[in-house]
Structures are given as structure tokens and as C-alpha cells.
Amino acid sequence: PAASENQNFCFKDELDAFKLCLSPNKEVILEHYLAGWSGLVKFLNRLGNVFGFISKDASSKIQILRNFLNGESGSEYFTVQSMVKYELENKLVDLKKAGSHPESGCRTLLRLHRALRWLELFLERLRTSQEDGKTSAMCAESYNESLAQFHPWVVRKAAGLAFCMLPGRLAFFEVMNVGTPDQVVAMLGEALPVVTEVYQITQELYAKHDLLDIP
Numbered sequence: 001p002a003a004s005e006n007q008n009f010c011f012k013d014e015l016d017a018f019k020l021c022l023s024p025n026k027e028v029i030l031e032h033y034l035a036g037w038s039g040l041v042k043f044l045n046r047l048g049n050v051f052g053f054i055s056k057d058a059s060s061k062i063q064i065l066r067n068f069l070n071g072e073s074g075s076e077y078f079t080v081q082s083m084v085k086y087e088l089e090n091k092l093v094d095l096k097k098a099g100s101h102p103e104s105g106c107r108t109l110l111r112l113h114r115a116l117r118w119l120e121l122f123l124e125r126l127r128t129s130q131e132d133g134k135t136s137a138m139c140a141e142s143y144n145e146s147l148a149q150f151h152p153w154v155v156r157k158a159a160g161l162a163f164c165m166l167p168g169r170l171a172f173f174e175v176m177n178v179g180t181p182d183q184v185v186a187m188l189g190e191a192l193p194v195v196t197e198v199y200q201i202t203q204e205l206y207a208k209h210d211l212l213d214i215p
């Protein structure tokens, strides 16, 4: 991208939103979680049109959750913990099969949560990669280890094609707009543990309430 387009984007700022996610008692604040995700979507859009179908799905899920947050019961959606409690107590989640609540906050966030695991695995590979590392292979391996198991064949196929279009390692770092490759690696080393912690807290919460497989 041209230098002028780079001015208001820096991947570090986007990942920093995840730092704000955790409240002092380690609950996940939805507003910041969604801000983190909006940053990831911005980044995907900078990678080019081939990621359009991925970023569109993530955007629509961010929007569904924002609508809850800005809606009548918005205060119940302050944290992921309060959302789960509220939706379960009020029977607002389709637990076994899609019925009258096909777009609950719980099922919508679960999709983003699963994708966050992919991101975590991918960025960790990127962080520890050698100069000749292939971003497309790193991305595909991370995807196959995580998100792919939840996707039908046709989505896996489309994702695989999109990964092939990823820019090489150095060009990818440039799109991040963080600085030299060393600075990117250092930034990832700082930011990733936070993403991991947010992922783990959400994962434990969903496991505790038996929500990991909701349709």
C-alpha cells in the first residue's frame, strides 16, 4: 500500500484493543473485544479483495453483537460473562439446533472466538518464522489445526485459495505497518500473550456452560 494509506493503520494498535479487553477481575469486556475484531477486519481488508468473504462474515458478526450492546438490554452485554449468564437465564440461546434464536450473542461470539484461535496460531508461526517462511503455508497450517474443523468443505476450499494469495513474509510485515521485521517480531511477542489469555478465558467460560458446540 502507498505510504499515504498507511498513516492511520498500525497492526499494533489493533492488537492493543485486546489488552483493554480484560477487566480487573478477568472478565472479557465485549466493547473492546469487538474493537479488537474491527481492527483485524481492517487488516484483512488491506490484504486485498480475496479476503472479502472472510472479512464480510466477521464484520456481520461484529455488527450483530454491537446491536445487542447498543440495544435495550445492552447493559447485560457489558462482558462476555454477563452476556452468557443473561442469555442462558432468559433462554435466548438455541443450544441443540437452530430455532427461534439463530443469532444469539453466545453463538455469534463463539464463531469469532474460534477464529481467534486461528489468528493466535498463525501470528505465533509468523513471529517465530525464518526469513524464507511462507505466510500462505503458515496460514493454512494454523487454519487446518483450528477453524477448519468447523467449516464445510466449500468454505475450507475457498479459504485455502485465499491463503495462496497472501503476500510474502516481508510484504505482509509491511501491511502491518509496525516497523522493521525485528520490531514486528517484538510487537507480536508482546501482544500475543494477551490474545491467548482472552481466548483461554472465553474458552473456559464456554466449556463450563457447555456452549462449545452450539449451532
Ligand code: 1PW
Pocket (backbone or CB within 6 Å): 040, 044, 053, 054, 055, 057, 058, 111, 112, 114, 115, 118, 119, 122, 147, 155, 159, 215
Ligand atoms: C490474516 C489474519 C486473519 C485473521 C482473521 C480471521 C477471520 C476468520 C473468519 C473466517 C470466515 C470464513 C468464512 C465464513 C464462514 C462462516 O460460515 C463461519 N464463520 C466463522 C467466523 O468461522 C461460521 O459462521 P456461521 O455460518 O455459523 O454463521
